[in-house]
Amino acid sequence: MAHAHAHTHAVKRHSGLMDWLTTVDHKKIGILYLLAGGFFFLVGGLEALLIRIQLWKPMNDFVSADTFNELLTMHGTTMIFLAAMPILFALMNAIVPLQIGARDVAFPFLNSLGFWTFLFGGILLNVSWFTGGAPDAGWTAYAPLAGTTYNGDHGVDYYVLGLQVAGIGTLIGGINFLVTIINMRAPGMTFMRMPMFTWTIFITSALILFAFPALTVGLAALMFDRLFDANFFDPSGGGNAVLWEHIFWIFGHPEVYILILPAFGVISEVISTFSRKRLFGYSSMVFATILIGFLGFMVWAHHMFTTGLGPVANALFSIATMLIAVPTGIKIFNWLFTMWGGSIIFNTANLFAVGFVPTFVMGGVTGVMLAAAPADFQYHDSYFVVAHFHYVIVGGLILGIFSGLHYWWPKMFGRALNETIGKLTFWTFFIGFHLTFFIQHFLGLLGMPRRIWTYLDGLGFNEMNLISTIGAFLMALGTILFLLNIVTTAFKPKNAPADPWEDGRTLEWTIPSPAPEYNFAQTPLVRGYDAYWKEKMDGHKGMTPAEPLGPIHMPSPSILPFFMGVGLFIAALGFMYAPDWGDMFDGFKAGYGVGIFGLLILFGCMFLRSVIDDHGFHIEEEEILKDKGGKA
Amino acid sequence: MSAHSHVDGQLPHEPEKATLEGRNKVLGFWLFLGGETVLFGTLFSAFLALRHQVLGGPPAEELFNLGLVAAATLILLTSSLTSVFAVHALHTHQVKSLIMWLIITVVLGAGFLGLEIYEFVHYVHEGHGFTTSAFSSSFYTLVGFHGAHVAFGILWISLLIIQLAKKGLNTTTAPKVYIASMYWHFIDVVWVFIFTVVYLMGKVG
Ligand code: HEM
Ligand SMILES: [Cu+2]
Numbered sequence: 001m002a003h004a005h006a007h008t009h010a011v012k013r014h015s016g017l018m019d020w021l022t023t024v025d026h027k028k029i030g031i032l033y034l035l036a037g038g039f040f041f042l043v044g045g046l047e048a049l050l051i052r053i054q055l056w057k058p059m060n061d062f063v064s065a066d067t068f069n070e071l072l073t074m075h076g077t078t079m080i081f082l083a084a085m086p087i088l089f090a091l092m093n094a095i096v097p098l099q100i101g102a103r104d105v106a107f108p109f110l111n112s113l114g115f116w117t118f119l120f121g122g123i124l125l126n127v128s129w130f131t132g133g134a135p136d137a138g139w140t141a142y143a144p145l146a147g148t149t150y151n152g153d154h155g156v157d158y159y160v161l162g163l164q165v166a167g168i169g170t171l172i173g174g175i176n177f178l179v180t181i182i183n184m185r186a187p188g189m190t191f192m193r194m195p196m197f198t199w200t201i202f203i204t205s206a207l208i209l210f211a212f213p214a215l216t217v218g219l220a221a222l223m224f225d226r227l228f229d230a231n232f233f234d235p236s237g238g239g240n241a242v243l244w245e246h247i248f249w250i251f252g253h254p255e256v257y258i259l260i261l262p263a264f265g266v267i268s269e270v271i272s273t274f275s276r277k278r279l280f281g282y283s284s285m286v287f288a289t290i291l292i293g294f295l296g297f298m299v300w301a302h303h304m305f306t307t308g309l310g311p312v313a314n315a316l317f318s319i320a321t322m323l324i325a326v327p328t329g330i331k332i333f334n335w336l337f338t339m340w341g342g343s344i345i346f347n348t349a350n351l352f353a354v355g356f357v358p359t360f361v362m363g364g365v366t367g368v369m370l371a372a373a374p375a376d377f378q379y380h381d382s383y384f385v386v387a388h389f390h391y392v393i394v395g396g397l398i399l400g401i402f403s404g405l406h407y408w409w410p411k412m413f414g415r416a417l418n419e420t421i422g423k424l425t426f427w428t429f430f431i432g433f434h435l436t437f438f439i440q441h442f443l444g445l446l447g448m449p450r451r452i453w454t455y456l457d458g459l460g461f462n463e464m465n466l467i468s469t470i471g472a473f474l475m476a477l478g479t480i481l482f483l484l485n486i487v488t489t490a491f492k493p494k495n496a497p498a499d500p501w502e503d504g505r506t507l508e509w510t511i512p513s514p515a516p517e518y519n520f521a522q523t524p525l526v527r528g529y530d531a532y533w534k535e536k537m538d539g540h541k542g543m544t545p546a547e548p549l550g551p552i553h554m555p556s557p558s559i560l561p562f563f564m565g566v567g568l569f570i571a572a573l574g575f576m577y578a579p580d581w582g583d584m585f586d587g588f589k590a591g592y593g594v595g596i597f598g599l600l601i602l603f604g605c606m607f608l609r610s611v612i613d614d615h616g617f618h619i620e621e622e623e624i625l626k627d628k629g630g631k632a
Numbered sequence: 633m634s635a636h637s638h639v640d641g642q643l644p645h646e647p648e649k650a651t652l653e654g655r656n657k658v659l660g661f662w663l664f665l666g667g668e669t670v671l672f673g674t675l676f677s678a679f680l681a682l683r684h685q686v687l688g689g690p691p692a693e694e695l696f697n698l699g700l701v702a703a704a705t706l707i708l709l710t711s712s713l714t715s716v717f718a719v720h721a722l723h724t725h726q727v728k729s730l731i732m733w734l735i736i737t738v739v740l741g742a743g744f745l746g747l748e749i750y751e752f753v754h755y756v757h758e759g760h761g762f763t764t765s766a767f768s769s770s771f772y773t774l775v776g777f778h779g780a781h782v783a784f785g786i787l788w789i790s791l792l793i794i795q796l797a798k799k800g801l802n803t804t805t806a807p808k809v810y811i812a813s814m815y816w817h818f819i820d821v822v823w824v825f826i827f828t829v830v831y832l833m834g835k836v837g
Contacts, residue, residue, distance in 0.1 A: 106656040106659075106660060107656065107660060171667060175660050175663045175664055175667070176660070178660075178663050179656050179659050179660040179663065182659060183652065183655060183656050183659060184652075184656075209663055209666055209667045209670075210666065210667065210670050211670075212667070213667045213668070213670040213671035213674065214670055214671075214674045216671060217671055217674040217675055217678070218674070220773070221678060221773065224769065224773060225769075228762060228763070229762075229763040230762060230763060230769035230773070231682075231685075231763065231764075231765055231766040231768075231769045232678065232682070232766065232769055232770065232773075234766075237685075237687065237763070237765060237766055237769070238682065238685025238686070238687050238765045238766035238767065239682065239685070239766040239769075240681055240682060240685075240766070243678060243681050243682070246677075247674060247677075247678070250674070607791065610791055610792075610795070610808070611791070611795060613799075613804055
């Protein structure tokens with residue numbers, strides 16, 4: 001790294017709250033994502049429980065029909081955009097740079113901007129609960145239901161603007177990780193030596209890049225319809241409601257793969273580590289990931305079989321959808337063969353990973369059933385679909401996230417989670433999950449429509465709904481156990497070794513837990529796939545450094561991203577309430593004034609960012625050596 | 633990895649790619665433009681799906697004045713050329729000429745924007761308002777998104793001109809200028825599609 005530097009800069013470091021508000025360190029941003037995503041996961045979970053309480057018996061009136069619609073809409077939206085995605089971002093921030101031997105991400109400033117826009121978007125969405133009603137047109141916000149004719153209050157405005165603001169953060173994150181993975185790999189870390197988790201994040205980021213702009217446009221168009229009387233989706237103005245469905249699902253189907261691919265990555269790492277074997281069929285895994293990502297863009301209309309696109313379109317989208325099962329199947333068999341003959345350790349992380357495999361297969365099987373267009377006319381909009389997507393999202397993604405969190409917790413926080421509580425977490429959550437959702441397949445086949453507020457007695461739905469509700473409480477118990485584990489672990493000494501599982505295969509296990517600010521005192525030289533495992537097998541204690549020890553250049557922290565999030569938040573509220581707030585002066589609405597003020601904050605921050613050069617600072621050799629003396 | 637590995641006056645041929653930060657910026661911006669392509673692709677699709685829904689408003693073939701649009705097109709394409717000259721000046725490290733070409737680019741961009749605003753005002757008088765029909769909403773959204781991109785580009789490049797005048801050309805300012813010119817080309821390409829899909833196809837019916 002650059003010695004004899006032209007400028008010297010004082011070390012700029014904040015502490016306490018200011019540190020968290022200004023940090024551009026990917027590991028801290030990962031923790032912020034985990035905190036915020038975890039919080040929204042609890043909120044979404046609470047909404048789910050209220051939904052299940054309402055449905056536990058026929059003709060229940062625990063919540064009103066309107067509240068039910070709000071709960072349902074907010075549950076789906078929150079879980080997908082504010083819980084699942086941010087927790088994935090937490091894992092990718094915490095781990096990907098370490099796995100490729102990088103000191104940082106490509107754009108540390110943008111990384112923090114992505115977090116703050118996501119957070120303020122999420123808060124905006126949830127403010128709706130306190131200002132007269134949350135969005136209630138479903139997480140898919142189909143027109144014309146989501147238009148002003150049927151949704152005259154501000155609920156859907158919050159959906160449109162909240163997701164728009166949060167979506168910016170996601171897009172930024174996608175670009176950041178693409179560039180990081182392409183440009184910042186350590187010497188010797190070729191593409192075909194990258195750990196599987198990094199590969200899946202790479203493809204997921206590419207999907208984000210090409211899927212989210214479609215959502216951006218869809219949300220903008222719906223916003224124009226609602227706020228400025230445009231006619232995109234309003235048939236009385238010449239608009240087309242089906243257009244929304246197309247735009248939403250062109251984004252929406254890739255989105256489900258954005259969610260599941262990282263889980264595939266986690267499972268690959270965990271199963272390989274705890275089977276003490278190289279991942280079976282690594283290159284076919286890579287190929288399958290790419291293929292899934294590619295096919296993911298050609299199948300959106302399988303959500304619209306009953307819309308009336310005609311037999312030819314339905315047939316083509318049916319076939320394309322079924323094709324995805326092939327690369328997915330490849331992955332399943334690769335995991336099984338990785339375990340085959342391995343000396344498997346069933347700790348919590350691996351229990352979640354092994355539990356993932358059959359559960360996800362069940363979701364895939366119902367997926368292929370749904371992909372048969374004629375059959376889908378029966379399943380569509382019934383609880384069968386609800387069962388399907390919860391098997392892939394909860395049984396796939398959420399189990400994957402739990403597995404990854406238990407696996408990488410020591411690397412993120414320096415303390416390993418408790419195994420006994422962990423195993424209890426797994427069993428309660430796992431059993432609760434199957435109890436909740438397995439039965440819903442049959443509810444759907446019996447004809448119970450999804451998204452209904454209540455149902456009549458005597459339809460044969462009663463017992464199954466009751467079982468489903470009991471399962472939901474068991475899942476809640478599992479989640480509480482996990483929280484308990486986090487809290488008790490936080491009071492334990494911070495003494496996790498660099499390689500706490502002792503079988504670590506990848507670069508993140510070569511550095512102290514938690515990783516120091518600069519990650520690698522010396523950039524490692526990668527000599528093969530499973531870089532660390534290879535060194536171990538060759539009888540080496542650690543990695544060969546690719547550079548001498550020297551001062552390390554770090555980016556400065558910045559408060560600007562936080563304020564950019566605030567600016568967007570204010571702007572969104574201003575434009576949303578412009579019709580209600582009256583005029584600031586003649587003919588100029590106060591709301592627009594507030595909106596423009598918010599945008600000025602945003603552009604002001606962008607201006608400052610552009611004109612003030614960030615020279616960063618250096619961490620000197622002495623400090624690095626001091627760190628090294630302690631551990632590693 | 634440092635932003636200052638070259639002393640002023642010894643800039644390499646492609647100063648925008650001299651540092652890792654610079655290379656990251658350029659690659660990241662290419663990817664960003666990939667996302668922008670999807671964004672405009674979706675806007676185009678929406679426009680194509682709705683363009684015949686004129687309701688009571690004037691249809692495209694009556695509305696559009698190709699002469700004016702052709703003039704705007706010519707201006708914007710010329711500005712793309714001048715931004716090429718700017719990047720050439722960047723690669724030969726001629727700060728003065730770089731600044732001059734950027735100023736010309738901005739002026740041409742402002743000219744384009746002026747014509748577009750004039751055009752929009754004119755259309756509104758013809759009864760083609762934003763809320764008139766699905767055609768008009770999708771028209772203003774597509775062309776307006778492009779116009780907003782031009783406006784942002786003008787502000788951005790102007791800011792870069794000031795920075796160049798103050799700080800000169802170095803490995804920090806070079807990538808900024810380079811990606812701004814990538815952005816400007818991208819806007820031009822989008823406009824070529826708008827000209828074809830919106831205006832020419834609109835005239836044919
Ligand atoms: C083998 C792979 C898969 C196939 C063949 C498949 C197929 C389908 C089909 C045909 C539907 C539409 C059902 C209907 O509305 O009538 C559907 C719905 C859905 N799928 Fe999948 N799927 C697969 C995997 C996944 C994965 C991995 C996820 C997410 C991680 C997922 C999430 C969803 C969601 C969220 C819906 C419902 C959306 C809604 O209407 O609210 N699917 N799937
Ligand atoms: Cu789908």
